Amino acid sequence: LKYSNSGYALLGLIIEKVCGQAYGDLLHDNIFAPAHMTASAFNPPHAPNQATGYAASLAGPVPPRFARPDAFADGGIVSTTGDLAKWQKAMVEGKLLSPASLRLMITPVKDGYGMGVTVAAPFGTVDIRHGGRVPGFRADAQYEPADRRAIIILGNLDRESVNTLGDGLLAVAHGLPGTLPPKPYTVESDVLASYVGTYILTPQLNVVIDYQDGQLTAQGTGLPKVILYGQSDTVFYAKQVDDLTLEFVKALDGSISIVLHEKGSPDMPGRRK
Numbered sequence: 001l002k003y004s005n006s007g008y009a010l011l012g013l014i015i016e017k018v019c020g021q022a023y024g025d026l027l028h029d030n031i032f033a034p035a036h037m038t039a040s041a042f043n044p045p046h047a048p049n050q051a052t053g054y055a056a057s058l059a060g061p062v063p064p065r066f067a068r069p070d071a072f073a074d075g076g077i078v079s080t081t082g083d084l085a086k087w088q089k090a091m092v093e094g095k096l097l098s099p100a101s102l103r104l105m106i107t108p109v110k111d112g113y114g115m116g117v118t119v120a121a122p123f124g125t126v127d128i129r130h131g132g133r134v135p136g137f138r139a140d141a142q143y144e145p146a147d148r149r150a151i152i153i154l155g156n157l158d159r160e161s162v163n164t165l166g167d168g169l170l171a172v173a174h175g176l177p178g179t180l181p182p183k184p185y186t187v188e189s190d191v192l193a194s195y196v197g198t199y200i201l202t203p204q205l206n207v208v209i210d211y212q213d214g215q216l217t218a219q220g221t222g223l224p225k226v227i228l229y230g231q232s233d234t235v236f237y238a239k240q241v242d243d244l245t246l247e248f249v250k251a252l253d254g255s256i257s258i259v260l261h262e263k264g265s266p267d268m269p270g271r272r273k
Contacts, residue, residue: 003113005074012073023073035090040079043071050078051156053136056240061157064135075134081152088143088150123174131163140166149173160242182237187230192216195248199258201270207246207258218246 012023019026024042032040044050054061079087090096097105105115106128112120117130125146132139140163142151151169155162168178192211199207208219209228216236219225226238234248243263250256260268 002110008074009072015073024076027077031087031096034095035083035086037079037083037086040077040083040087042078043076044078051137051154053134053156053158055136055158064158066135071134075132079154081154084141084152084154085150088141088152089148092143092145123170123176127170129166133158138162142166142170144170159240164242182229182231185230185232187216187233189214191233195256197256197272199270199272201258201260201268207260207270209258 015026016023021029027042031037053064055064056062087096091102094102106117106119106126108114108119112118117128120127120129125144127142127144129140129142131141136156136158138153138155138158138160140151140153143149149170151166151173153162153166153169164179172178189211195209195216196211197209199209201207205221207221210217210219216228216230217225218228218236218238224240226240228236228238228246230236231245234250236246236248237244238246245261247259247261248256249259256272258270258272260270262268
């Protein structure tokens, strides 16, 4: 069992064939209408109140590089947080699925994944969740049936921060501290300038560190340039990249190297040319 966008598109075609009805009409008749999701639709014409998606860049939010055409059963729904809360409530209360089908959906089959949802218990109670992504947009929806607790975040900037925020809100709901962004930290200009250079991490990956106009930047091979912000004199992060920090390490002989720290991955060191 493995998540697959193409699998959902194929499933949509099968549903249309079996039911003899267009997929969007099926969604309306069997989900949107019964759950009173009046702000939801399948591939509707763009409306003035519909969000525009963006990608992150050095200069700020920009249109996504690849504009996705209308999706099919793998992501063509336009909705709101309020409507998605109605969907969660209708789902667990048996208005959309039979108890047997709901139980099958939320029973993990492999690696915590059920029939279209991830099922976990990070704080001791069952958490049913799934994220979503198309160019320019991110989504994260979680629901804890025991407490009828819903966390739904829709973002029109294509970054992992939506999922990070969802996890943080769930932690706060359980009385634990959430994850806050780093506090601003000022690094002296001569320290920043000392880090300039090209660092070799692997034969295929170099990171170029530059300092201009008071800003330290980093650019990996084949990747966009990002601004680095200090957490200390030696540790930096980029707002465009989540769960990744870059640390400068100075040896006794004065040479400088870097170490990339990424959550859930081994550290990756690199030496300066």
